[in-house]
Amino acid sequence: MRSGGLMGTAALALLAAPAWAQSASSGDGDSFLGGEWQPVDPAELEQMRGGFEMPSGLNVSFGIERAVYVNGDLVANTVLNIPDIAAITPEQAAQVADFNRGRVVQIGEGNVVMPAQMAGALVVQNTLDNQTITTLTRIDVAVDSVATLQAINFSNLISDALAGSVSP
Template identity: 45%
Template sequence: MSPAPPPEEARTAAEGEGGGEGCLVRRAAPLLLGALLSLAPALPARADAIWQAVSNRTLDSQRGGFDVGGGLLVSFGITRAVYVNGDLVTQTSLNFGRVADLTPAQATQLARQMTALNLVQVGPGNSVARDVLAGGTGTIIQNTLNNQHIVNQTVIDARSNAMGMIKNLNIQNTLSDALNRSAAGR
């Protein structure tokens, strides 16, 4: 076990290179995204479903996001839902705003939602041990009936402006190359 660094070094190490909340957001973003992706099992899309596109304004109001620096914006939300015979039984939605702007109360609520247990019981005679209810996270679905169509669905809505940034970089490089070639020809 190594000795603890002096207070100044500990503060600098905690803040990371450059310091401030931006570094914390850059470090936390991959971990948070990895945690969300681990909650999303690969589910087949329903072939008979008709999906309606909504406007970007509507989507932006439903999801959060954060700025990882350098102009790159990332936003995402996650929705977990259980349907029994086509009827929505339970739904949990998490929308992540700018991580650097989260208040302690919002962080507590977000942590509570991420560690919540959804219990869906279909039919009579279902039971769950108390210790599972007390410490469990995720979704438990119990079914004692025959011929039930049960769907457990996790949807992750992720968005980034990375493609726009790449296009802008390409335009800038093309202009720079053209200017350099025209100046070199004289």
């Protein structure tokens, strides 16, 4: 049930994206984000994401990056990008293994961690005062065809409506 809500939310966001992109790109060349923001070339983005192809033909690309900053300095960074799971390279397999191991960032003395209990987790331990700790998890997702996603979502919507009308 929860995945249906998540899929619906994702679908609504994707449906709104073309209108948002159009409004963001219109104007006098200065986007609503500010003049310092520049678009990234799609070919460069393709190399930064991983992905998969659904049986319907919909290609979904994704990338995950986790970073930890302490007092503005990057102290840990983990990146996972798998563009084609069927043709995974040894380097990409190493990325998956590293990502699944998790990451521990310890600031100060006397920190203790149980590695067996942290599979895939990011653990930040701090015993110092007045530290500015920032953790960022960035997930990049793209689909190659909003029309295909809309068709899949519409099909799911009809199936859910029919199932709801039959059940008490």
